[in-house]
Amino acid sequence: MSRLHLTFECQGRTCVGTIDTAPGTTGLLIVSGGNEIRSGAFQGQSRLAARIAAAGFPVFRFDRRGVGDSDGENRGFRKSGKDIYAALEAFRAIAPNMQRVVAFGNCDAASALMLAQGDLCDALVLSNPWTIEDDTGALPPAAVRSRYLEKLKNPRELLRLATGKVSLARLAGGLRQATSRAPAPSSLAQEMARGLDASGKPYVILLAANDRTAQVFEAQWPSDLSAENQGEVRRCEGASHAYVEPHARDWLDQQILAMLRR
Structure with missing residues (x-):
């Protein structure tokens, strides 16, 4: 196993990615949330990639356009579908023996994967999806x-x-x-649900019980829109948004590995 850095093109711009090689024929694509670089906060995604690769699965991370080492304009998670598509193509090109790709995203990276309908992916691991359009700071x-x-x-x-x-x-x-009534699902949540249904891909939604984003997601998610493509929702008690607690980190690894081994 080794770690390699490479560049790939997206809409005429040069993007930068990192692959942790491994012999497995199923790989993990990590999509960064917010304006986070591919290593993640405090190297969290870099360490996650190393652990998953050590278990035998190649892992690809990347900076979308306008973030980190990549050129271009940062257009936000809603318009990152082409970046995800280009990264998947680069991943498949550098790992030609790979037969299946699972995509993982936390926060608005999970939202981006839903909106993009999981293009070119075979399965989705969606963590603490972002559904907030008007962030007032109030909990549901x-x-x-x-x-x-x-x-x-x-x-x-x-x-x-x-x-x-x-x-x-x-x-x-x-x-x-x-004791007030729960808010109606946001238009973003409804778009995400429709995208997830349209993808037809197996998925799991992971929620950190102590995370505000996850709590808002549970209140906002229009579950009636997901009747045709049932996935699982799993919760980790005592976990924060980035799963920094030792038990939460181990739990996250187990959930990702379970999807990779399907």
């Missing part, structure tokens, strides 16, 4: 209820309430939010 009612239930299980929080160390005005506002 279900997430607020979950937070209050956790507090009620904590003796320290109950003691704070009994001793008057909790703001009653803030508590009342939180209770109003917790």
